[in-house]
Amino acid sequence: MALTASRIDDLKSVPSEFTFVHDSKSSSSDSIPTVDFSLLVSGNADQRSKTLLDLGKACEEWGFFVLINHGIPETLMKAVIDVSLEFFDLPEEEKRRYEAKSVSDPISAGTGITCNTSSNHKFLLWRDFVKSYLHPQFYCPEKPQRLRNIMSEYSEKIRWVLKKLLQGVSENLNLEQESMDEALNLDSCSQLYAANLYPPCPQPDEAIGIPPHTDHGLLSFLIHNGVAGLQIQHNGDWFHTNSPENAILINVGDQLEIFSNGRYKSVKHRAVVNTEATRISVVLANGPAPDAVVSPSAELVRRDGRGFYAPMKYKEFIETKLTNRYGEMGIMERLKINQDGRE
Numbered sequence: 001m002a003l004t005a006s007r008i009d010d011l012k013s014v015p016s017e018f019t020f021v022h023d024s025k026s027s028s029s030d031s032i033p034t035v036d037f038s039l040l041v042s043g044n045a046d047q048r049s050k051t052l053l054d055l056g057k058a059c060e061e062w063g064f065f066v067l068i069n070h071g072i073p074e075t076l077m078k079a080v081i082d083v084s085l086e087f088f089d090l091p092e093e094e095k096r097r098y099e100a101k102s103v104s105d106p107i108s109a110g111t112g113i114t115c116n117t118s119s120n121h122k123f124l125l126w127r128d129f130v131k132s133y134l135h136p137q138f139y140c141p142e143k144p145q146r147l148r149n150i151m152s153e154y155s156e157k158i159r160w161v162l163k164k165l166l167q168g169v170s171e172n173l174n175l176e177q178e179s180m181d182e183a184l185n186l187d188s189c190s191q192l193y194a195a196n197l198y199p200p201c202p203q204p205d206e207a208i209g210i211p212p213h214t215d216h217g218l219l220s221f222l223i224h225n226g227v228a229g230l231q232i233q234h235n236g237d238w239f240h241t242n243s244p245e246n247a248i249l250i251n252v253g254d255q256l257e258i259f260s261n262g263r264y265k266s267v268k269h270r271a272v273v274n275t276e277a278t279r280i281s282v283v284l285a286n287g288p289a290p291d292a293v294v295s296p297s298a299e300l301v302r303r304d305g306r307g308f309y310a311p312m313k314y315k316e317f318i319e320t321k322l323t324n325r326y327g328e329m330g331i332m333e334r335l336k337i338n339q340d341g342r343e
């Protein structure tokens with residue numbers, strides 16, 4: 001039964017199977033970077049080069065930025081949030097059709113899935129979710145009926161913004177604009193839709209929406225219903241992410257860290273819950289083509305004298321990460337190549 005169902009409404013404390021004790025406190029920072037997309041695509045040369053620097057600095061220092069003036073219509077963003085909420089309101093048996101069976105399911109939905117920490121403590125997440133791959137092949141739950149059209153339009157618009165941002169990233173890395181497109185086969189880029197619903201929680205320090213993790217792709221785009229909850233780690237401290245209305249929160253994922261040969265950092269983040277309001281976030285996680293073998297850019301390896309990460313097919317990377325095959329060490333640690341060249 002979904003977490004959102006009535007049984008949790010009257011709870012005064014977190015049931016033991018959800019217990020994940022942590023400190024959800026975070027700081028605010030005025031230096032969380034903002035990138036003005038309009039200046040990147042239509043600003044004059046000076047504005048564009050300044051914005052490119054903002055983008056590069058954000059990816060290097062924070063692995064995170066708030067994207068403003070991106071041109072995605074406000075009405076479309078609102079529709080994405082509203083229709084995702086409608087999915088969670090569907091009858092339980094409709095949602096159960098998509099119950100996750102394996103990590104490679106093109107569509108999945110679930111509630112409070114089990115999470116396993118490095119110390120082998122198992123607990124359930126305070127979150128309901130629905131996920132589906134929108135690209136290179138488009139999959140979508142059948143209901144709500146308007147989900148298909150809304151997600152198809154949103155997916156295409158986000159891919160256009162993604163392309164422009166990745167071209168900016170390539171320029172910052174002094175690479176040919178096409179070199180990333182070609183190496184990662186971005187015409188067939190993978191794009192995963194994930195809607196996360198976090199109901200109010202009686203004890204926010206005793207349960208968590210999503211524990212600290214990094215995303216596996218290149219750049220993830222997150223929008224939400226105005227209720228705070230996303231925190232990012234920077235120099236070992238947790239920061240909450242205030243954002244102006246209609247902004248998109250973007251974080252660097254593992255594949256961009258690998259491709260940039262470690263210049264850009266896949267940022268650790270978490271979703272905390274609160275006592276008052278239901279929060280929903282919608283993430284489009286954008287990565288290389290599923291069959292692309294990802295390694296540090298050949299040009300950067302030449303410049304750095306060596307690559308710092310071993311190559312791996314993106315599809316295998318996702319499966320390995322999601323099944324936590326390397327346990328505590330994590331797949332990124334596994335791929336890092338030591339000074340002496342051994343993996």
Ligand SMILES: O=C(O)CCC(=O)C(=O)O
Nearest residue numbers: 194196229230271281283
């Ligand atoms: O809901 C959030 O703020 C975070 C979601 C997230 O990190 C994810 O879906 O990977």
Ligand SMILES: [Fe+2]
Nearest residue numbers: 213214215269
């Ligand atoms: Fe994430």
